[in-house]
Amino acid sequence: xxxxxxxxxxxxxxxxxxxxxxxxxxxEGAEIKxxxxxxxxxxxxxxxxxxxxxxxNLKALFRPVTMVVPNLELICMVMLMSQ
Numbered sequence: 001x002x003x004x005x006x007x008x009x010x011x012x013x014x015x016x017x018x019x020x021x022x023x024x025x026x027x028e029g030a031e032i033k034x035x036x037x038x039x040x041x042x043x044x045x046x047x048x049x050x051x052x053x054x055x056x057n058l059k060a061l062f063r064p065v066t067m068v069v070p071n072l073e074l075i076c077m078v079m080l081m082s083q
Contacts, residue, residue, distance in 0.1 A: 008058040011040055015061065 010028070017025035017034050024033055042062055045051060053059075 004055045004058050008055070008061065011058070011061050014038070014040070
């Protein structure tokens with residue numbers, strides 16, 4: 001069994017419980033309390049050697065977000081000009 005497919009099933013069970021507005025649900029054979037405001041985040045950097053893309057079934061459960069290094073010089077210039 002591949003780890004990403006197991007993770008995809010676990011995340012899907014959590015998201016299904018949230019969608020169904022359940023207070024408790026079965027997770028990995030145990031009944032647990034659900035916090036409906038929970039968040040699940042996956043961080044990846046597929047450009048590095050040895051890293052792979054997420055499988056499609058896992059990728060479908062998340063929204064992509066891109067992060068960049070802020071341009072501090074531009075931020076400072078705008079802040080100075082606004083004063």
